[in-house]
Each structure stands twice: as structure tokens, then as C-alpha cells.
Amino acid sequence: MKSNDTTNKGIFYRRFGVVTVFAVFFLILVGGIVRTTGSGMGCPDWPLCFDQYIPPTDVSQLPADYKTRYAIQGKEIADFSAFKTWVEYINRLVGVLIGLFVFFTLVFSFSYFKKDPIVTYFSFLAFVLVGVEGWLGSKVVATDLNPFMITLHMLLALVIVGILIYAVARSKKQELSYKDPENIKLVNKWILIILSMSVVQIVMGTQVREHIDEVALSMGDNQRDLWIDQLGFTFYFHRSFSIIVGILNIIFIKNVFKGTEAKHPARFWSIVLFGLLTTVVLSGAIMGHFGIPAFLQPIHLLLGSLIVGVQFYIALLVNHSRVLGNVKKVEETHSKNELA
Template sequence: MISSKLHINSKANRRFRRLALNTVITLYFLIVAGGVVRSTGAGMGCPDWPKCFGKWIPPTEASQLPANYKEIYGAKLKGEVEFNATKTWIEYVNRLLGAFTGIMIFLTLLASLPFLKTGNKQIFYFSLGAFILVGFQGWLGAKVVSFELKPVVVTLHMLFAIIIVFVLLYLFTWSGYVDKRFQVSEGGKKALNTLGIAVMGISLLQILLGTQVREAIDEIIVRLGYNSRAEWIDQIGMRFYVHRSFSILVMAINALWVFRILKFEKRGSFTANLAISCSIILGAELVTGLVMAYFGVPPWAQPLHLTLAILLIGLQFVSWLVVNGNTYLKYETSPQVR
């Protein structure tokens, strides 16, 4: 009887961790899609929500729309609407990914129910929190459309995506069993804890500074159009230089964070690999930033740059959780969670 109970708990744990990981991956695909939407100017490809031009399956050509569709949707959005099949379907795919992400988070919530009978009830409550957050994120997505891509709303939309990533990564890490905890004295752990918070805070601030650059580009696009990409950077002004200069601080504090972790961990360990991965991703993010600055902001570089930034802060968060495992994670030594 006891053996059967342990088997059920172990199976439920593996199912939950697999779903949590797949949900994180799905969410990153959604972030990529959102970046593509912004880089291609497809944010208003569907001028209404949740339908697209009043249809559940968007049109592929203007002839499928009413002759006065500009008046219908232009009046609603206080601006002219020009149908573009490519932009419409880019935005529609983004919405489909958003809906699929919501389903994945709901399945994760269902998979967390067995934890209500264990000492890790927090897993269920955080899963419920993620589900509520993704519902709010969907509502905020609708407001992005109704406010015609107002910069503050777009930035909030992205910020909540990062929060949801954090919650899911927290659940994935928390529900696992770590055979070898990070070995460091209490004094060293306290120092790394503080440094880790600073690393994540600076990375988040850099992402928000990047949104300011993106908002400036949106304003420039209105004046110059998408065919003048080579001129965008020169037109941004101070916001671009602040964002670029701040990357020096981001590199410095990340280098210090990785160095301090490797001081206590041997290469090849889980924690050391996380730290090294952060360095590689940061390097790739900087390269995409340079490409945008000196090669006319190619469309592919924008979503990749954003995705790498959010992937980086996600791995920093996991590293911080593992480093502070005794404080922030509840590891059980019983076979139920092995």
C-alpha cells in the first residue's frame, strides 16, 4: 500500500515537472512571436479582439472583407486600418500561441493537484497564481489592441510575461529533487543572494530600457516608415545611448556573478553549467544588439534580442534559486518526490 502511494506521487511529480518545462518552452515561443509582431509592425494586423476582422479565421485577401471595412474598424480604433494579409496572420498566430499557452498553464494547474496532499502545497498555489496571471495577460493583450499599441500597455504586457516565466521556472525548480545542493557557507550564500538579486534587477532594468528604445522606434516608424530601417538608430537619441551604455554594467555584474559561482562549484555541475550558459546567452544577446545598431535593425534581430534577454533573466532566476536552495526551495528527502 505504501509502495503504491509512493509510486503515484513519483509519477505525479514527473508529470508536473514535464508539463511545467513544456509550458515554459511554449511561453518562450509566445515571446518570440510577440517580438516578431512588433518587429514587423503587425500589432494591429487584427484590429479587433478576440476575433480578427470579425472572423475566427482571418481573411487572406481584402475581397473577403466588407467594402467599407476601413470605416468600420477605423472608427473603432480612431485611425485608418489598411488590410495586410501577412501582418494579419502574424498577429493571429501570436494570438493562437497565447491561447495554447493558456491551455498549457491550465494543464499544469491540474497536474499540481496531487501536491495538495503533500508537504509542497505551495506548488498548487503558485500554479493557480500562474493560471490567474495568464488570464490577466490575455485581458491585457486585448487592451493592447483597444489602446492601439499604447507604449505603456505594451511594456506592461511584456513585464507580466516575464513574471509568468519566473513563476513557471520557480515551480519547475521547486518541484524537483536536487541530489547535491550548492555548497557554500552561510556568509557566502548571503553575499551570493544579494549579488543574484542585483544581477536580476539590473537585467530587468536593461530590458525595460530596451522597451523605451522600442517605443522610440515606434514613433520613428510613424514618420519614416519600415523601409527606412537604416535611419532608425540615428533618430532614437539619448534612449539608445543609455541602453547601450547600460549593457557595460550588465556584462560586469554578470561576469562577477558567474565568477563567484564557479569559485564554489566545479565545472560540469548543474549550477556551474547554468552560470556558463548565462554567459553564452549574454554574449549572443550583445551580438544581436550590435547587429541592430550597425546593420539597419534587421527584422529577425529584434525578436531574437528580446528572447535572449528574457531567457537570460530566466536562467539567472533558476541559478539564484539553486544557490539559495535551503532558503527558497523546499527539497524533501522522502521517495515521494524522487
């Protein structure tokens, strides 16, 4: 009975962990919407919003000197916008909700503490980093959307996703029996290459996003079709680099199929990766030729983040025995200790 209870708790942890992973991706999407709508400074203070738990809906609810009272780095804030304020406030509420998801993921991970404590350790690490992420969010506001802080905020979100993916994947590996690829060294070399290049591509994307914000501020939203011409070298390098990244990912996918057996799950996720790559390239092309539609910007960011997440998961799958396959050894050690 106790064994079944533990098994059920483990299944629940994995299911809830998967939900948490996708919830973090959803938060990345919401963050992209905040940037696209120019709502990053919708709440000029943190953690409250205009010193209120529930932000105002009209400028009449603010003091007459609100622009100077809530000045950032000595600069007056922009005119109050209820839309931007509430977009940013909802982003913060979603962030709190995701924090709770990660906390409960940690709580549920204790069902693995005896048979594989690393699952619990990584769940705890994710929870700690979510707190750091919240602190970084406050610094993004305090520095008036400093580009470096925004990039760091984004990269830490990807790190949290990776940690959660590892913890959830590890919790399931004891039930699987597939083999690592025959050409494991070659596959791993390509994994390092494409993961590194994808992260670089995302960092460049955040810089392009910053330039878009500057162009939008100077030219106005009604001239979106002219924005591309003003973006300069970073945009064109980002666009050209995506072709290289795409080709290298295709080579990587080919090597995964070449070295794995038909039932290996890395093949399925390689197909998913190819679909994401195709979609992100398509979304980038549409933005480049159709005036950077606002609705596509956060989707483009989300797709890039999903690509990194899938690449990392494939890395875990193809290194099943090396990275994740020592769960049984941990269980055997605990069993021997209990017998002793």
C-alpha cells in the same frame, strides 16, 4: 504501487512544466515577431479578428467602411494587410495554446498537493496570471498599442515565467542534495542587483522598440541603415547600460563559481548565462551596425528574456536550502498528520 504512481505523476509534472516554461518563452518570441512586422493592429478587435473566428485573407471579404467601423480611439485603422492580420491572429492562437499548457500544468501539479501544496499554489497563480495576460493583450489592442500597456504586457510574461520556474524547480528539489554557496549573502546581493538591472534593461529595450516603430513609420523600411541616428538618448543609454549589466553579471558568475562545489548545478547555469549574455551583446552590436535587421529584433528580445529566466533559476539553485529545501519538512508534517 501507489507511491510509484505518485512519483511518475511528479516526473510527468516536471517534464510538462519545463515544456510550458519554454512555451511561454516561445510566445515572447512570437510577440516580438508581431512587433517587428508591425502586425500589432493586424486584428483591430479582440478576441475575434474583424468580428470573425477565422480572419479574412483579402480586403474584398471586409465591408467597404471597415476602416471606420473598426476604428480605434476614433482613428481609422490602416489599410488591410492579410500578412499582418494573420501574423497577429497566429500570435493569438499561440497565446491560447500556451494558456492550455499552463492549465494542464496546473492539473498535473495536483500530484504534489499533499506533499508540497506550494507547487500547486504557484501553478494555480500562473494560470490566473495567464488570464490577466490575455486581458492585458486586449487592452494593448484597445489602446492602439499604448507603450505603457505593451511594457506591462511584457513584464507580466516574465512574472509568469518566474512563477512557473519556481513551481517546477521546487517540485524537483526534494531529490537533490547539494549545498548552498559558502558566500550565500554575497551571491544573493549580486542576484538582486543583476535581476533588477536586467529588468530595467528590458523595459528600456521596449522603449527603444517603440522609438524604432516611430522612426520606421516616418522614414520607411528602405532606410533602415539610417534608423539608428534617429533613435536618440534612450537607445544610446540602453546600449551603454548593457556593458554595465554584462560586467556585473560576470562578477556574479565569478562569485557563484567561487562559493559552490564542483557538482553544483548553479555553475552549469552560470555558464549558460554567460553564453546568453555574449549572444545578446553580439545581436545588439549587429543591429547597431547593420541597420537593425528585422529577423534579429525578436531574437534579441527573446535572449533578454531568457537571461532573466536563467538568472532567477540560478537564484533558486544557490538558495536551495533556504527557498526550496523545506519540502522535506512539509512531507514530514503530512506524515505526522497521517499517523495521528
